[in-house]
Amino acid sequence: MDTFSACHPFLNFFYFTVVLFFTMFNQHPVFIGISYVGAFSYSFLLNGWEKTLKHSFLLTLPGLLIVALLNPMFNHYGVTMLYYVKSSGNWITLEALVYGVVLGAVMFVVIQWFSCYNKVMTTDKFIYLFGRIIPALSLILSMALRFVPRFTAQLKVIRNGQKAMGRDVSEGSLFARIRHGLNMLSILVTWALENAIETSDSMRSRGYGLKGRTAFSIYHFTRKDKYVLGIMTGLFAIFTGGCIKGAAYASYDPRILLAGFTIQGYTAPVAVSPLLALLTYLCFAAFCFLPVLLDVTETIRFSYSRRKETTDLEMTYQKIYQTLEQEGTDR
Numbered sequence: 001m002d003t004f005s006a007c008h009p010f011l012n013f014f015y016f017t018v019v020l021f022f023t024m025f026n027q028h029p030v031f032i033g034i035s036y037v038g039a040f041s042y043s044f045l046l047n048g049w050e051k052t053l054k055h056s057f058l059l060t061l062p063g064l065l066i067v068a069l070l071n072p073m074f075n076h077y078g079v080t081m082l083y084y085v086k087s088s089g090n091w092i093t094l095e096a097l098v099y100g101v102v103l104g105a106v107m108f109v110v111i112q113w114f115s116c117y118n119k120v121m122t123t124d125k126f127i128y129l130f131g132r133i134i135p136a137l138s139l140i141l142s143m144a145l146r147f148v149p150r151f152t153a154q155l156k157v158i159r160n161g162q163k164a165m166g167r168d169v170s171e172g173s174l175f176a177r178i179r180h181g182l183n184m185l186s187i188l189v190t191w192a193l194e195n196a197i198e199t200s201d202s203m204r205s206r207g208y209g210l211k212g213r214t215a216f217s218i219y220h221f222t223r224k225d226k227y228v229l230g231i232m233t234g235l236f237a238i239f240t241g242g243c244i245k246g247a248a249y250a251s252y253d254p255r256i257l258l259a260g261f262t263i264q265g266y267t268a269p270v271a272v273s274p275l276l277a278l279l280t281y282l283c284f285a286a287f288c289f290l291p292v293l294l295d296v297t298e299t300i301r302f303s304y305s306r307r308k309e310t311t312d313l314e315m316t317y318q319k320i321y322q323t324l325e326q327e328g329t330d331r
Contacts, residue, residue, distance in 0.1 A: 002045055003298040004291035008225040009125035011232065016117045018236055019288055023109050026243075028250040028258060030281055032105050038288025039112035045292055046119045060111050064104035071100025077253045080264075099252040118149055128217055151188065158187050228294070235287040242280025246270030 005012070023035045043052045078095025085092065162168055162184055169181045242248070249259035249270045259268045260277040286293075 002291065003294045005046075005120045007228055008221050009121070009129050009219055010221075011225060011228055012120050012125060013129055014229075015232065015287075015290070016113065016121065018232075020110060020113055020117075022239075022243075022284070023113065024106060026248050026250075027099075027102050027106070027252075028248045029102065029105075030260075031248055031284060032102065032109060034281065034285045034288055036105070036109045036112065038285070038292075039109055039116060041289065041292050042116050043112055045295060046116055055115060056108075056112065060108050064101075064108045067104035067107060068097070068100040071103060072096035075099075079254050095252045095254065095256055098256060102250075102252070125219075128219055151192065154191055155184070155188055158184050158191075228290075232287065232290065235283045235290075239280045239283040239287065242276055242283070245276060246272045247277045247280040 004015075019035060019038070022031065026032065026035075040052065040056065043055070047055070072092045075096045076090045076093060078093030080094035081091045082094055082097065083092040084090075159168065162180065163171075167180045167183065169177045169184070171177070172180065239247075246259050246268070249257070249268050249272070251257040251268070255266055256263050257266060257268045259270055259272045260274065261268075
C-alpha cells in the first residue's frame, strides 16, 4: 500500500474524480500528456513496471491506434489535406487525424487512471462514503467497478481448469475452439449470476440499507488528511481558474487551435497569458503527481528517521561503553 492509499477515502475519491473529469472532458494535448505521465507513474508505483507496461502497450495502445486511424476515415473536416482516397472521393485531413489521436489518447489515459482507481478505491472505501446516502446504488456501483478485474481473475481460473481437461481455446479444430470458448463463457456467466445472488443475500442478511443501521469504520480524518486536502483544494482551484480563463482551449475543426500555441500562423481566439497557462499546467501536474510525491516524501522521511535512530543508538552504545571503561579505570 502506498502513502496516498492510506489517506481518508474522501481524499482518494476526490482525487480520482478530478483527474478523470479533467482527462475525459479536456482535449488540450498538454493536459492529456500531463495526465498520462501522472497515471503511468502512479500505476508504476501501485502495480510495478512489468504489469504497467503490459497493460499500457499490449492492451490499451492498440485501441488508441484503432481510434486514431478510424476517425479520419469517417470524418473529413479540416483544411490541411494529406491524402485523397479515390474509392470514397474524400480527403484524409491533418485535423481529423490529430483529433483521432487525441480521442484515442483520452481513452488510453482514462483506462490507465481506472487501473489505479481499482487498486486504491476498494469496495469498503466506496461503501463507507456512499453506503448511508445511496445504499443500493453504492453497492451496484461498487460491484460494477470490480467487474473487470474479478471476472478476469475468474476467467483465468476457468481456463486453467478447462486446459487441464484438454478443452482450451488453443486446442483442436476451429469449431472445437469456438465450442470450448462458448463453454468457458457459459461457466463464467453462471458464476457471475451465482455470485451476484450470494452477495445480495449476504448484504440483506446483514441489514444493509435499513434505516438506523450502524457500521464499523476504521477510517478517521487525521491532521495529515487535512493538510493533503488543503493542498489538493488549492491546486484544484488554481488550475480550474486557469481553465475557465481559457488555458485549456482546444479546437480541431476546421483548424487546429490551441491556447498558448501558434500553429500554422493561427492562434486560439481566447487570450491567455503565457504565465497563466504555465501556472495552470504546473498546478495540474502537481495535482496529478500528488500521490507519487507523497510516497516519495514519506520514503525520504522514513529513511531519515531510520538513519537518525541508528545514529542515536550508536551514540548510546558508545556512551555506555565509555561509562563502563571509566568505571573499570576508577576501580
